[in-house]
Amino acid sequence: MARITLDNLAHSYNPTPTSENDYALKELNYDWEDGEAYALLGSSGCGKSTLLNIISGLLMPSQGRILFDGKDVTRAPTAERNIAQVFQFPVVYDTMTVHDNLAFPLRNRGRDEAYVAERVQEIAKMIGMEDMLRKKARGLGADAKQKISLGRGMVRKDVNALLFDEPLTVIDPHMKWELRTQLKKLHHDFGHTMIYVTHDQTEALTFADKVVVMYDGRVVQIGTPEELFERPAHTFVGYFIGSPGMNVIPAKVEGTKAYINGSEIALGAGYAPVDGKVEIGVRPEFARLSESEGLPVKVRRVEDAGRHKIIRAEFFGQDINIIAGEDDPVRADMTRVTFDPARVNVYANDWRVAPQGEEAA
Amino acid sequence: MQQKTTNHKAWFLVLPVLVLVAFSAVIPLMTVVNYSVQDTFGNNQFFWAGLEWFQEMLSDERMWNALQRQLMFSGIILAIEIPLGIFVALNMPKSGFWSSFCLVVMSLPLLIPWNVVGTIWQIFGRVDIGLLGYTLDALGIDYNYTQDTISAWITIIVMDVWHWTSLVALLAFAGLKSIPDAYYQAARIDQANRWKVFRFIELPKMMGVLMIAILLRFMDSFMIYTEPFVVTGGGPGNATTLLSIDLVKMALGQFDLGPAAAFSLMYFLVILLISWVFYTVMVNLDKKGM
Secondary structure, three states: OOOEEEEEEEEOOOOOOOOHHHOOEEEEEEEEOOOOEEEEEOOOOOOHHHHHHHHHOOOOOOEEEEEEOOEEOOOOOHHHHOEEEEOOOOOOOOOOEHHHHHHHHHHHOOOOHHHHHHHHHHHHHHOOOHHHOOOEHHHOOHHHHHHHHHHHHHOOOOOOEEEEEOOOOOOOHHHHHHHHHHHHHHHHHHOOOEEEEEOOHHHHHHHOOEEEEEEOOEEEEEEOHHHHHHOOOEHHHHHHOOOOOOEEEEOEEEEEEEEEOOEEEEEEEEEOOOOOOEEEEEOHHHEEEEOOOOEEOEEEEEEEOOOEEEEEEEEOOEEEEEEEEOOOOOOOOOOEEEEOHHHOEEEEOOEEEOOOOOOOO | OOOOOOOHHHHHHHHHHHHHHHHHHHHHHHHHHHHHOEEEOOOOOEEEOOOHHHHHHHOOHHHHHHHHHHHHHHHHHHHHHHHHHHHHHHHOOOOOHHHHHHHHHHHHHHHOOHHHHHHHHHHHOOOOOOHHHHHHHHOOOOOOOOOOHHHHHHHHHHHHHHHHHHHHHHHHHHHHHOOOHHHHHHHHHOOOOHHHHHHHHHHHHHHHHHHHHHHHHHHHHHOOOHHHHHHOOOOOOOOOOOHHHHHHHHHHHOOOHHHHHHHHHHHHHHHHHHHHHHHHHHHHHHHOOO
8 A cells, every 4th residue: 555646746748838728627726545445537538547557557647756655656666666557348358267267467567376365265256256266258248257357466465556447337336335345344344445446436436535626727626525525626526526506697796785777695705806707616406496585586397306306497597506405395486596594605716715703625 | 822933934044053063062172072083194094993092092101291280380370370479469559540550551462462471481581692591691690491491390380370370460450340339348447457347348249250350360371382482392302292282292293183183172072071060169169158
């Protein structure tokens, strides 16, 4: 296990980057704590796989350093970094048995057969494949193959980190849940440092202790699922996480009040004067339809999601979403909306503005 | 109850194909069958001979010798072309200008008509004017494909390797290109050496195309006629008289139509049998999930 430090790290696929836009991964400083489970979350092409490949050593960053437990490994090849990676498509050695697949990394490192056999047994037990050890890997299903590649990663005791590159993409939905639960349990029982790349927010939020949200080559927020939900640091985090995402509405902010088209909204705290493109963000969960309070809203459509209702509405010419409880009434005379002041965030040029009195995160 | 729709007019759509196949394959084959069970003394007079020609051919050492040479030829060229083709494919640039360049250059031998290939090597190997023959002779190496069995064999084998290794290499290259990068990355993480990458990733992934390459090269080499005929004419003596060369000698040289027909039917059956075995093996490999 190791603590992984990214120091001024950035990468461009262009050999002579001229502007910041040329960077697939913009400058980044971060410590991945030993033994934690992280999820790298973002839409396709946001740089999350680039970051993962830099950590695993498959890619050499164009600037900055990467350290494992304080030791610079920026130029060390993959094999020397002692990391394990599970890829999007299951990578197994088709012609070998499950046993030989699991033994492969150890045998390549010249460990003696007795140790290999013992270790393979342990791992097979961990991934629940003890009774399949004699089978050829080629005939197995995608989920079993993915377990093998996971097992191949964990078979080395000295492995520094386990990296996952969207490992559940090709897995059937009903197996996804099971595998994810198993992963979580393995992390809990054995405490490997795990970095899990995904574009699926449910996967990220259920798997990780800390979620790293990336957008356009930049890490926009690192936090617990709760922090991402309550205080999205960037409007992207707001609407990428949550279903439906956060409502972002252009507004003017003065002190403890926000104004939308001249109408007043209370804020949970006071703000210093804000420059630039100012918006307020409210999650649909914290908006409520009402008959008399709040600002006028035009309900367009109500979708019943089973546990709750999603109300699609128009608010000063802009689409917003409101989530109401399954038993909350939605009536034609409810033409106003209120926001929970404590849950309203203020954004300037897409970045969250901390209210006065809040400690910097 | 479901109504059964029967429309016999649909047969008319199949008819053109049936007619074509009949004229191009079935009827000529039947003529051969016809010859193989009859004897003739000319004047279009035929006498029933039953299985006599088949029995004669099976007890004739001439056919067995030709078959032996044929198997040796196919075996040798497969043993050279398949590994060499894989080796070439492994060392080709994977992308960019040089990759396309290699592909084009390697396709060139495949585009040359077979008798031209034969002619090229026939001249190339001549001791008096050929670049290869003259050079070897000047170096003091005893090489003469018209008189020496070993020289003749080496010439036709090298010629076949020159002509057809590209095919194996192109197929193997296609197989290699289809392997996702993740496999190589995983191998690096697992610290697999170059040999293990080949043995456990590249070779299994190429197996499908390699089986096709082996099948194609086996069938083609087993039926080869033009190139060795142009170079050696089956000589010296009968040293390079492969099955098809022997067959043509028998049918058109000696005009022994009956024995030649029986010979060619057995030849055909052998190819059919071996191809069937290959096909079965390939399908089984597929079932195991390539």
